[in-house]
Amino acid sequence: MLYGITAAATALLFSALLTGVLRTPALRLGITDRRRRRPLPLSGGTAVALATVLVAGGADAVGLVPLGAGVGRVVAAAGCVALLGLAADLRRLRWWVTPAGTAVAAGFVVPYEETGAAAGAAAVAWIAVVTTAFRGLDHADGVAGAVGAVGAFGVAACATAELMDGLAALLGVLAAALAGFLLHNWFPARAGLGSAGALFTGFLLAASAVFVRAGQGIGAGAAVLYALTAVACADAALVVLGRRLDRRAVTRGRPDHLGHRLRRLGIAPRAVPVLLGAGSAGGVLVAVCVHTGRLPAGAAWWVAAVAAVPVLVLVRRRRPVTPVFRPRQRVASTSSQVSERLRVRSG
Secondary structure (H helix, E strand, C coil), rough: HHHHHHHHHHHHHHHHHHHHHHHHHHHHHHHHHEEEEEECCCCHHHHHHHHHHHHHHHHHCCCCCCCCHHHHHHHHHHHHHHHHHHHHHCCCCCCHHHHHHHHHHCCCCCCCHCCCHHHHHHHHHHHHHHHHHHHHHCCCCHHHHHHHHHHHHHHHHHHEEEEEECHHHHHHHHHHHHHHHHHHHCCCCCCCCCCHHHHHHHHHHHHHCCCCCCCHHHHHHHHHHHCCCCCCCHEEEEHHHHHHCCCCCCCCCCCCCCCHHHHHCCCCCCHHHCCCCCCCCHHHHHHHHCCCCCCCCCCCCCHHHHHHHHHHHHHCCCCCCCCCCCCCCCCCHHHHHHHHHHHHHHH
């Protein structure tokens, strides 16, 4: 326990320091996002990934916090996904590249000997979908970090219940690294997570959740996996449904995510991540209770019903269209109109 707390504290400090140090290189390399009409360096993604991998890998190498069989493969795959996200931050990739790469990485970490072929293929698809959905949370200050940290604590609790101490320590390190990043990402943000950090966090959460639930009931497993990532799933559903109703391409980015829509309702920027973090905590609590047998699997339907309410409400509130004002054009006068005006004036 003491070694795990030490590793988490080290990850928090390392992530906070590295996020600040990498801000200038990110600006010079053009790894930026556009917020509040100015470039935002996306140094947090690299910082979170490096802090998590180096601290967890170092603790495992020296024997302080052994990760256990199979967990090292999850960390390595998450690192590869982070590199793919970094490539997406550096240059525009086709929309299908990151989901396809994530699915390939997920194919190497799913324990097929416990899930079976069919359930394993479904797990690969679910990891790819959740990882892509988590990328959409990094469009408002503090949201991705808050939701990711809460989700990491939830999966760590499930891993602890299964006596997977190494996996629980890894997720504790991830939560601490995200907390260190949040010191720079709280409104007004000085650094962003970017595709590298968002994909890394989403993949590590989804793959670890599959790793914990492998070999258990499919129905209860699906309920736990959904409840752990309810906010990311709700955001993805809102974006897809809203863009389809507007007859726009689903893959074309727009300010129509949960964070954007809540801001347009008048909610303060600092309150948005708190509100979504609280919603994520509610889903995580249900997931942990279902996993430990304190609640039936049907309790996840309540999480789905609660998440559906804001999705249906917000999707009906379209973004207001700013009217376009055109300057009044003067119509050229004809010769007869000029003559008439002169006659009236002379008379």
